[in-house]
Amino acid sequence: MTQLPSLKEDCGQCAALCCLALSIDKGPHFAIDKPAGVPCPNLSGHQCKIHRWLRVEGFSGCTIYSCGGAGQRVTQELFAGQSWRDDKALTVPMMEAFRGMRAIQDRLAILVTAQERFLMDKDDADRVAEMISWLLPDALDFDAVRFFPGSPREGEIDVFLPSLRKYVER
Ligand code: SF4
DSSP, X not given: OOOOOXXXXXXXXXXXXXXXXXXXXXXXXXXXXBOTTSOOTTEETTEETTGGGTTTTTOHHHHHOOOTTHHHIIIIIITTTOOTTTOGGGHHHHHHHHHHHHHHHHHHHHHHHHHHHOOOOHHHHHHHHHHHHHHSOSSOOHHHHHTOTTOHHHXXXXXXXXXXXXXXXO
């Protein structure tokens, strides 16, 4: 099992994957429509040209979004710092990996929080530790990441997580 990665975004280490991969619907939180896979027109390289004025420009949705640390992991750990900006062939693989890594990081955040904050029964504690180890393999594999959504392990984690509610209620 590898060390726990940061569960917070580090945009400086990411290739602006959220601004590329996510679709945006024009409305109260976004000033434009943007399909997934099309870079936001406010992007310059990997940086947002209106970062300081997101709210006044009608992009409050961007100020509350967090990838949970998925973006930098995909960019640095799976693509060694490369970017879809430099090689268009990387666009789809990076988007797929970003989707998978988001699912991994989201579940990791819940399991780690449970481990830190709950006094769990031994069986539950062992189960949580086991699931964390699934999400933190010694070597990160591109296919394992992109195919994580919908995988049996994701399903097993999602069935198990609601059982932890009993510790919140205690
Ligand atoms: S407005 Fe800025 S932060 Fe929001 S999607 Fe576009 S480039 Fe990214």
